Structure formats: structure tokens, C-alpha cells
Amino acid sequence: MKPLPPTLRENRRYVLVRIEPPWFETDSRTLYGALAESVTALFGDTGMARIQPAVISASRGYAIVRCIRSTEDELLAGLAAVHHVGSQKVALRSVRTSGTLRALRSTIREGRFCPAMETGEARFGGKTYESVSYQLEKVDLFEKGFKSQEPLFLTAEDLEE
Amino acid sequence: MQCTDACVFPYPGGDSSLRRMALSARELGFDSIVAACPANGTYCGVEVIGMKVMGRTGAGAKEVSHAEPGQEGRAITVAHAGEYAANRALLRTGKIMVLRGIQWTPKNSFDHILSRMAAERGIAVDIDFSSLICERGSSRQRVIQRYADIVRLHRKFGFSLTLSSGARSVLGMRSPREMTVLGGLFGLEEDDTGRALGTVRQLLFPRSPVEVVE
Numbered sequence: 001m002k003p004l005p006p007t008l009r010e011n012r013r014y015v016l017v018r019i020e021p022p023w024f025e026t027d028s029r030t031l032y033g034a035l036a037e038s039v040t041a042l043f044g045d046t047g048m049a050r051i052q053p054a055v056i057s058a059s060r061g062y063a064i065v066r067c068i069r070s071t072e073d074e075l076l077a078g079l080a081a082v083h084h085v086g087s088q089k090v091a092l093r094s095v096r097t098s099g100t101l102r103a104l105r106s107t108i109r110e111g112r113f114c115p116a117m118e119t120g121e122a123r124f125g126g127k128t129y130e131s132v133s134y135q136l137e138k139v140d141l142f143e144k145g146f147k148s149q150e151p152l153f154l155t156a157e158d159l160e161e
Numbered sequence: 162m163q164c165t166d167a168c169v170f171p172y173p174g175g176d177s178s179l180r181r182m183a184l185s186a187r188e189l190g191f192d193s194i195v196a197a198c199p200a201n202g203t204y205c206g207v208e209v210i211g212m213k214v215m216g217r218t219g220a221g222a223k224e225v226s227h228a229e230p231g232q233e234g235r236a237i238t239v240a241h242a243g244e245y246a247a248n249r250a251l252l253r254t255g256k257i258m259v260l261r262g263i264q265w266t267p268k269n270s271f272d273h274i275l276s277r278m279a280a281e282r283g284i285a286v287d288i289d290f291s292s293l294i295c296e297r298g299s300s301r302q303r304v305i306q307r308y309a310d311i312v313r314l315h316r317k318f319g320f321s322l323t324l325s326s327g328a329r330s331v332l333g334m335r336s337p338r339e340m341t342v343l344g345g346l347f348g349l350e351e352d353d354t355g356r357a358l359g360t361v362r363q364l365l366f367p368r369s370p371v372e373v374v375e
Contacts, residue, residue: 080294090332154172154181158180
């Protein structure tokens with residue numbers, strides 16, 4: 001079967017998405033599940049068919065999502081409405097929209113989507129927590145022994161007080 | 162352009178400290194946030210404005226008309242919307258700046274009369290995106306319907322809107338761009354969003370006629 005010539009193919013837009021918190025690891029399939037659920041809840045099945053969202057790649061800290069051209073705003077609304085991926089609370093922040101993957105990949109190379117992270121221990125409110133520090137100021141705390149518990153999001157200055 | 166997230170709930174009400182929320186607000190493009198805590202000041206280059214809540218959620222009209230703001234100082238005075246009579250009493254007192262939680266009140270609790278009253282007294286109505294993001298099914302549909310009604314009344318009567326993420330975590334905060342696309346779901350246009358993000362500043366520093374000082 002001959003492939004469709006480029007002039008007959010539908011134009012697409014690619015959106016670079018930052019995944020917060022950066023220590024959360026996910027795969028394309030899980031992320032697609034969360035995005036599809038969000039887009040379907042907002043725009044219904046016909047909207048989902050019109051937007052045709054797809055997760056091209058997902059890694060620690062970022063993902064690339066695709067949609068049909070002129071449906072970017074609907075995709076961004078769908079991304080903004082995602083608050084959980086699986087059981088983990090997340091935020092999907094759109095960083096850049098482009099017509100080619102190459103432009104987004106160059107943005108990934110320039111940007112700080114996978115910040116260096118340091119793990120350790122920290123005391124806060126009289127309790128000892130496991131801590132993950134990144135981007136100089138940000139510190140996320142996990143209560144020891146309760147990995148499934150929601151983390152606390154603080155800054156280095158908060159821990160010094 | 163001034164950009165303010167009109168309500169966030171830092172630790173202990175949420176899981177993120179005030180500094181961390183200010184840091185995230187800066188990254189998202191806000192220059193100030195209204196926080197549900199007594200702290201005022203500037204953190205990480207973002208101005209933190211306090212919030213005073215008048216009365217309690219679901220208070221009756223009589224209780225509302227006798228309520229007083231909790232503390233003095235520079236802060237946004239907020240009241241939770243309730244039934245029609247309570248909302249009318251709140252607007253009539255003139256002690257509040259923002260009416261919140263209107264999406265959870267009955268459909269007839271904010272009509273054209275209260276819209277005109279809000280416009281005349283310079284009281285803003287808050288649009289909280291957390292209820293749009295976190296709800297599903299019929300309750301989200303109800304929120305969208307209520308917000309669409311509010312936007313329609315806002316266009317007709319000209320009262321101010323404030324936009325808030327209502328976030329209890331840094332992960333619940335949304336950028337102005339995200340608020341614009343989410344606002345598009347219930348008919349809030351880009352210009353209206355821009356104006357609504359600057360409303361808190363106007364409430365704190367209302368424009369008054371020029372006075373000649375001799």
C-alpha cells in the first residue's frame with residue numbers, strides 16, 4: 001500500500017510538556033491513559049477523535065504530546081486538567097508548541113527538564129523525612145516508612161527555620 | 162501586566178510551604194499570590210497578599226450582616242457565597258472585596274440584581290479553577306454551567322472577576338496561560354482573563370478621582 005503523500009496528510013502540532021514533580025517516573029502508555037481520560041471528560045468522544053492526542057515520548061521530567069493542528073488549545077486544556085497519573089499527584093505544564101519534533105528536542109537539550117537531584121534526610125516539624133533536593137532551593141519530603149504518603153513540598157529556607 | 166493568583170492554601174492547609182508556592186508562582190508567571198494565611202511579604206520575588214475570611218461557609222443573612230473581617234492590615238477580604246439572601250447581605254455590607262465559592266451555591270443565588278450591586282460596590286466574584294480541575298461528571302458540568310452564567314453576567318453588568326487556582330499544593334497551581342485555556346471552556350475570553358488576573362491589584366489600590374492638595 002502506498003503511503004499518503006505529504007500534502008494529503010493531516011498537519012500536526014507537537015507540545016513539549018514538563019512533568020512535575022521531576023522525580024516522578026512514568027511511561028507513555030500511563031501518561032496517555034491520564035491524558036485521554038482528561039480530554040474525554042472535557043470534550044467527549046467526538047472531541048477526542050477531533051484532537052487525536054498521542055504521547056510521542058515520556059521520560060523523567062518531560063513528555064512530548066501530539067495533536068491535530070488547530071486543536072492545540074483543547075489539548076492544553078486537557079493537559080491542564082490532569083491532576084493524577086496513576087496514583088501520583090502530578091502537574092503537566094506545557095512549555096512549547098511546535099510543528100516539528102526537531103524544534104522540541106532542541107528545547108529539551110537546552111532546558112532543565114531533568115534537574116540533578118540529591119537525596120538525604122531532613123527534619124521538619126519534629127519529624128525525620130527522606131528528602132529530595134533539586135534546582136538549588138526545592139526540597140520534597142517523604143515520611144520515612146510511608147512511601148505512598150503524599151510528599152511535602154518545601155524550600156531549603158523552610159528547613160533552615 | 163499584574164498577574165495574581167487570587168487564592169492558594171499553603172501548609173498546613175495544604176502540602177506546600179508558602180515559600181515553595183511563591184517560587185512556583187514566579188516560575189508560572191505570577192507576580193503576586195493571595196494566600197490563606199496571615200503572612201504578608203515578598204518571597205522569592207513574589208508578593209504574598211494575606212486573605213481575611215468574613216463569616217463562615219453557608220452562614221445565614223443575619224449572621225453575615227453582623228460579621229466583621231478577622232484582622233486588620235493589607236489583605237483581601239473574602240466571603241463564601243451562600244443562598245440568595247446571604248449573598249445579598251454580604252454585598253450590602255460593603256465590607257468584602259471578593260465573593261468566593263459561588264459555583265457550589267444554588268443556581269438562583271446570584272442573579273442580575275446582585276450582579277448590579279456587585280458592580281456598583283466594586284466587589285469581585287472569584288472563579289476557582291480547582292473545582293473545575295478536580296471534579297468529574299455532573300459536578301464538573303454544574304461548575305462549568307455556573308461559571309458560564311457568571312461570565313455572562315460579568316459581560317452584561319461589568320462586575321470584576323478574580324481567577325484563582327485554589328491550590329493546596331504546588332502541583333495544583335496553574336499558569337495564566339493554562340487559566341486562559343481552561344477559562345475558554347466556559348466562555349471566558351483571553352482579554353477577560355488578562356483583566357481578571359489584575360483585579361486583585363485594583364481591589365487593593367482602587368482608582369479614585371484626582372485630588373488637588375494645596
